[in-house]
Amino acid sequence: MASVFFSLTGESCYTPSEAKKLTERINAAGSLQIASISGHWAYHVNLKPGTAPNDVIDRLEQLLPLPKTPDSAGAATEAAAPGLRQTYAIAPRNISPWSSKATSIAAVCGMGAQVERMERSRAVTIEFAEAYAGSADDLPFRDLIHDRMTEALTAGSEPDLARMFAQEARRPLETIDIFGQPGTDPVNVLRAYNEAKGLALDEDEMAYLVAEFKALGRSPNDVELFSFAQVNSEHCRHKQFNARWTIDGIEKPKSLFQMIRNTHERNSQFTVSAYSDNAAVFHAEPAQFWAPDYSTRVWRLTKEEQPSCFLAKVETHNHPTAISAFQGAATGAGGEIRDEGAVGRGSTPKAGLCGFWVSDLSIPELPTPWDVDIGKPGHYTSSLDIMLDAPIGSARYNNEFGRPCLAGVFRTLLSNDGEETVKNAYRGFHKPILIAGGLGTVRPGHALKNPRDVQNGAHVIVLGGPAMLIGLGGGAASSNANAGSAASAALDFDSVQRGNPEIERRAQMVINTCVALGDENPIAMIHDVGAGGLSNALPELVNDAGFGGKFELRQVESADNSMSPLQIWCNEAQERYVLLVNPEGYNRFMSICSRERCGFSDVGTVVARDSNGQSKLIVTDRDDTTAPNPIDLPMATLFPKNRRLERVVASRKPTLAVFDPLASIWEGYAKGMDDRALLAETIRRVLLVPSVGSKSFLITIGDRTVGGLVARDQMVGPWQTPVADVAVTAGGFNVDGRVRSGEAMAMGEKPTLALISPAASARMAVVESLMNLGAADLRDGLQRVKLSANWMAAVNHPGEGAALYEAVHAIGEELCPRLGLEIPVGKDSTSMKTSWTDGNDEVKTVTAPVSVVISAFSVVSDITKTWTPQLRRPEEVGDTVLMYVDLARGHQALGGSALAQSLGRVGHEAPDLRDDLTKNDNIIADYFDALRQLHESGVVLAYHDRSDGGLLTTLVEMMFAGRCGVDVMLDDIARSGKLEDVIPALFNEELGAVFQIRKGDEMLFKSGFSTCGPPAGLIRKFGVVKTRSRQSLTVRYGNDTLVQLDRSELQQWWSKTSHAMQRLRDNQACADAEFATLSDDTDPGISYRLTYKPADTLSPLTAPISRLLGKTPRVAILREQGVNGYAEMAFAFRAAGFDAVDVHMTDILEGRSLADFVGLAACGGFSYGDVPAAGMGWAASVLMHKENARREFEAFFQRPDTFTLGVCNGCQMLSRLQELIPGTDHWPTFVENASEQFEARVSMVTIAEDESRTGGVLPSVFLHGMAGSSLPVVVSHGEGRALFSSPHAQEAIEKRGLAPIRYVDNRLNVTEAYPYNPNGSPGGVAGVRSLDGRVLAMMPHPERTIVAGVGSYLPAGSVEEWGNFGPWVRLFRSARKWVG
Incomplete structure (x- = not known):
């Protein structure tokens, strides 16, 4: 039919x-x-x-x-x-x-x-x-x-x-007849197939395969060849890093990977696993685990703190992002999240980081002198479009999955400086770098993959989404050394992937439920499905377990029944994991999947090795009688041992002209300017460089608070300035709400230096990550710090293989062992070159410099002691001074700096770690000993390291965050007051940091360094902080004022790139409105104006629910597929004295009653991925099930002894259930934000007076004692703008006081102005309530800042004043008071 x-x-x-x-x-x-x-x-x-x-x-x-x-x-x-x-x-x-x-x-x-x-x-x-x-x-x-x-x-x-919608005929298996052509070398036949299909097999591999199949007495088929190519691709097997290297005729004693492993061999303390799993695992501080009990569904904390572990992983997704920016970045984030969830026997992602490296942007509205536009390969995405689309792809995946992204990097580079001898040869990032990483948690008992946990006959499960004809050959395609060429375009097209984070969330919920079972976890082993699809994941899974495997292709759930065996086996459809489940846990596992509506396929079993210790991989196809076994191979054939690449390369030193910054400035733009004007213009230009300027357009699109444990994100202070050095998370929820310990992560990279010195670039990347990490209160200083290293290079470009070896040696054999640091995890991408022929038949090449991206992770002793760059005003803390710690010992090299980039140059001398090894110096270790003492003493008010843009940028970013003035003297820093000395002093990017301390604490500050820190001569008092009324930067030398510029002008220059990108991407009027706020010197910033004391507990009123007396009242923590804000919501109600019970919509649809609940909380997230609109699908699943769900919800809402809270996605859902909820006739629905973008911010809201309403309007269940308060609250949504059905409906809501929570500006005026009102809701509506006060629907997230010390901005001393919880706990305690 x-x-x-x-x-x-x-x-x-x-x-x-x-x-x-x-x-x-x-x-x-x-x-x-x-x-x-x-x-x-x-x-x-x-x-x-x-x-x-x-x-x-x-x-x-x-x-x-x-x-x-x-x-x-x-x-x-x-x-x-x-x-x-x-x-x-x-x-x-x-x-x-x-x-x-x-x-x-x-x-x-x-x-x-x-x-x-x-x-x-x-x-x-x-x-x-x-x-x-x-x-x-x-x-x-x-x-x-x-x-x-x-x-x-x-x-x-x-x-x-x-x-x-066509269902095409099933595509057949293809045999490649390499032996059936007389007189033809089988290798030549295989070589032709390899080139046609882009398998990226090298000559040795092709000869190996011919020999293997000759021994088997048959020719290979396409499934076997693709499988081998994916499993043994550079992407999956890291051949360059395991190769033998000969450089300039000298055979090197170690491979690249051996040098990295050296750091683990020298310092593996606190590491649980390294190099053996999808992420590295480390010991964390003891913690309580927070999860629903499997049998009762009640959320419980373990009775006492237990040993815990955290994990770290950082991935790249460069090739897919080059050809399809949104999907490449999205699936890059998704793949790394799966890595974090697939450690040992199951783990949980917690917080993310990201990074983008591209060539020059060439923004039409913001042309810059250094921008170079040389074109691109036809099927590649331009750098501008990558930065318009890729960050959205990455952010949207993280947002929808439910992982906060808390740190990042953005850099541009395109230069032919040093490459002039080769026509059309440039250095830059036409093939972009896309970094996706983060940290997660794993229970110690689940942290390791142990073959002894796997039984013979264990079920082999594919968990998650179905197979689709997407992403075919991605592992090989990303390893292509001819990236960008016309020949690779079709293969690039075939390798494009697509992301569906809502499915990945469902799969993670299955993993979380299994993990919460502790020793009864049915997962014996888990891997994620990434490059190569099942062809890589399933063999790797069973091989790691010590078995072979037998799999049936037609058991794999497929969305397209026409797919060939090759396509089913090798496609890279995302959101999938492979697991081993022993027979006794299989039924429970199926039940968990059913509840979460997560697809899974039981595709086969593990098979024990034979008597010779050999194992086989057998893949069957029950629907093909002519070729029933697409794969029947020894595992040893797929995983050949003792095959190492031989690399013979020569070093090449670039010819770089001496960089005279003043001469370059005069040549570029200084003619006719006096010294003050010239210095001012130089500052403006440096602030325009993307690596220096504001990254706000990359930050506000990403949820930074989901999970309720984020103590430090990118935004700092009352004005939410994007200048944080470090990301910090609380270790977990605990019984009294006061969590001190946690985790920190920070990033470091200096690829521009690699054009001068690859070794210096690598050293500086490591130390920059440490300088950023040092803002957190690290446990035991550097002892607990662990590093991830991501290596990017074009190893086949002349000199770049040797450059990569130099960089790895510099930190693997030298720096990290000397600092006691370990690199237990990382990733490499060694085909970072793009070549193409333009319309004039000219060949152009863009080769990335050797780029090492370091991500540093550590345990934190006290999350409330994290330093930020926010300068504290004299009005608040009295007179203060700025202390400059120069770890470069006076060196002021300008190579690779933002100043050089702004002048179209690279430079000839690189900043570097300036230790004197002849004196056994270890200045960084000494510095961190001093930081430990300073954290303990509490003398530091603000901290910021020197990095991109130099000391000048360090100072102005601190000034931006504090909205104050800065007056600095360069007498002890610059050699003279002449520009040729002032410019290097202000713009060099050597190692150093600036501290703000009280004037009376100078001796105490120096004492922190005197016992163990760098030499005292490197510490200089060089500035003071001015009041709010004097918001300007003044730079002096002696009695001369070298430059004086207003804070507002500087901050607008610093924000111009972000603003221009925001205008191109989002609503232009909103972008302009936000940019205009930077000039308001009198803006008071966000603040807490509370009419109650957060530490107060509320005595219950007379109980309206007598039948619950003597029992803890129960709240249903309601979620639908895609909802991700359940844990923090459950904890908020637990903190208020409720039993929080996990309730999935499948429970309701299968007959679960709400009769035993006093409260219902509809959580935030992305139900059905916000398809067809936010909350719409969730509401439909209630309204269209009249026999159970609709009836159950309607009965609950009608009961006078119940309350309901809907937050974000839950608010959107409730707004579409008005026909079921009494007293909500005029509620709005919530639609796309006025900015046309997802908004993740901390917004001010006010709680309207509502205690004495009349005319049938009763006080709100949730806002007792909060009326008149104004305070910050988390906002994270894309569809939060209230849309009323008519002006009459809005008037009715306002007249009766049914919008008790409204957005206000920083002066506490109800507002519709962006960004104070993040979504454009009329009348500042942030939440609406029912007539009887029992139902509250609000778009902001009060539940995300319940834990003490958690939040983007907490005033000094607030944690001590507020007690164990944040101010928003009052909303939940108010409900508990009402219940009795």
Whole structure:
């Protein structure tokens, strides 16, 4: 029976702001001009045989966001002359994440028997300035309106639905007949196949395979060759790092990896596992574990603190980001998150970091003198588009999964300085670096993969999403040394991946539930599925367990039944894990998966080794009688031993001209300027360099608070300035709410220095990460610090292999052993070169410098003692001084600096670690001994290390964070007051730091250094902090004022790059409004104005629920698939005296009653990935299940003895259940933010007076004693703007006081102004309540700052004053007071 398709027209796919920006970009891009662009979503439904559209259309119209009015779909209606108006359909090439989520919602809402699949497309209408007669394929700006790697653009308003939903014939297995061609060398046949399919096999590997299959007496098939290629790719097996190296004719004694392992061999204390798992594991401080009891579902803390571990991993995803920036970055984040969840027998991601390195941005609105635009390969993404799309991809994945991203790096580079002898040869990042990393937790009993935990016959499970025809050959493609060439374009296309974080969240919930079972954890071993797909993951899993394996291909859940054995086995569909589950735990495991609605496939079993100790890999295909065994190979064939690459390379020193900064400045822009004007202009230009300037546009898009344990994120102080050095998390929840210990992480990198000295670059990267980490109160100084090293290089480029070896040797054999540091985890990417032929038939190359990115991790003693760069004003702390600690011993090299970059130069001398090894110096170890004492003494008010932009940038960033003035003297720092001496002093990026201390603490500060720190001569008092009324930077030498600039002007220059990017990406009016706030010197910043004492406990009122007397009242912590804010919500209610009970929507749909709960809390997150709109699918799953869910919720809401709290996604869901909730008739729904972007901020809100309402409006259950308070609260949402059905509805809400929580500006005025109101809600509405006060729905997150010491900004002394919990605990205690 033929399939039936039909479509529904959705709302506009462009806001007016988006359409305007896109029109401008199109017209700026070329000669074909347009008048306008518009479009709408189209929803396509593939029905199962025997189903008619009328069977489901009513329910789908309730489920999908369809136009409210006929013209709201954005379609043009007026007639146009032929060719002036064209409509194009833009549809996914493969099954999109939206399709997976929407189809899942339809099934949950009772349409699983009728709907086969749902998909959406865009119908885009373009009004051309002049008639266009060309085809869709020839449309010049097609790449500006669609992503050609993931989308197809065709003429017409609708894609070919038959093709979109087609189930093609199953593709067969292919045998590569290498022995069946007489007179032909089998290696030549294999070589041709290798080149055609991009397998990246080297000559030795091809000869090896020919010999192996000759011994087996047959030719290989495509599955076997792809499997071998993926398993043994550079990406998976790190051949360069395990190779034997001969440099300049001298054979080196160690491989790169051996030098890195040397750090572990020399200092493995506190390390549980290194190099043997998906992440490294370390001992942490004792902690209590917080999880629901499996049998009762009640959230419990372990009775006492237990030993605990934390883990660290940092990955790269460079190649995919180059060809499809959003999906490359998204799946990079997702893959690293899976690494953190797949340690030992199961683990949990906790906090992330990220980084982006690209070539020059060439921002149209912000041209800079150093920008170089040399073009790019046709199928690569430009640096500008990478930075517009990749950060969103990374952030959205982290946000939707539910992991805060707390640290990062952003750098640009494109230069031919030193490369002038080779035409069109540049150094830079056309092949970008995309870093995704973080830390997680694992219980000690689950931390190791132990083959003894695995029984013969254990089930082999694929957990997560289905196989899809995406990401084929990614492991080999990313290892391609000819990246960017035309020959690689088709292979790059095939290797594109797609992310679905909502599925990964479901899989992680399965892992979390298993882990919470402790010794009864059914997972015996786990791996993530990454490069190479199952072809790499399953053999690696069973091999690590000491077994072979037998797998059935058709047991693998597949979204496309036409896939060939090769495609099923080797595709890189994301969000999958492979596990071994012993038979006794199998039924429990299935039950857990069912509750979480997480797909899994039981694909086979482990098979014991034979009598000779050999194991086999057997993959069967029960549907193919002619080729029933696509793979039947010894495991030894797939994992050949003792095969090492031989690398013979020569070193090459670049010819770099001597860098005279003043001469370069005079040549560039200084003519006609006096010294003060010249210095001021130099400062402005340095602040424009992306690595120096504000990274706000990369930060506010990412959730930084989910989980409720973030003590230090990137934003600092009352003005939330993005200048933090370090990220800090609390170790966990505990019974009294006061958590002191935790974890810290920070990053370091200096790739520009590698163009001068690879060794200096590596050393400086390590020490920069330590200088940043030192802001935290590290346990035992450097002893507990662990490093991750990510290595990027183009090893086949002349001199770069030797440069990489030099860099690894510098820290693996020298620096890290001397500091007692270990590098137990890392990643390499050794094909960082891009080459292409441009339109003039000229070959161009862009080669990345050797780039080592260091991520440092450590245990923290006290999370409340973290230093920040926020200068404290004299009005607050009295007179203070600035102390400068110069760890460079007076050296002021400018090579690789932001100053050099702003002048289009590299420089000739690199900053470096300036130890005198002849005197056994160890200045960094000494420095950290001093920092430990300073943390204990409490004398430091502010701290910031010297890095990009030099001492000048250090000072102004501290000034920005404190909104004060700074007056500094350079007499002890610069050799003279002349510009040739002042410029190196201000802009060198040598090692050093600035401390703010009270004037009377100078001796105490110096005493911290005198006993163990660097020499006293390196410590200088050089400045003072001025009051709020004197917000300017003044730099003096002797009696001369060298420069004086206002804080507001400097901060706007520092923010220009971020602002320009924000304008291109988001709503321009919002971007401009935020930029304008920087000039307000009188802005008081966020503050706590409380009408209650957070430490007070509330005595219960007379209990309205007599039947619960004598019992702890129970609150249902409600979640749906994709919800991620459950743990902190449960803890908030536990802290208030409730029993918090884990309730999944599957429990309700299967008959679980809410009758025994007094409260219901709908948590934040991304139910169904915010498809079709935020909270809409979750609400539909209630409303469309009339027999159980709808009836159960309606009965609960009607009971007068209950309360309900909905936060963020829970708020959005409740707003769509108004028909069930009494007293919510005029509630708004919550739609896309006015900024057209996800907003993660700390916003001020005020609690309206509501204690004495009349006319049927009762006091709020949640706000007892809070009326009149104004305080900061976490905001993290993309759809938080309140949309009322009519002006009358808004008036009714306001008149009756049903919007008790409103956004205010920093002067405490209710506001609609961005960014104080983060979403544009009218009247500043942040939350709404029911008439009787029992229901509160709010978009901000009060539950995320319950733990004492947690939060982006806490006033000095507040933790001691507030007690064990933060101020928002009052909201939950108020509910407990009401219950009695």
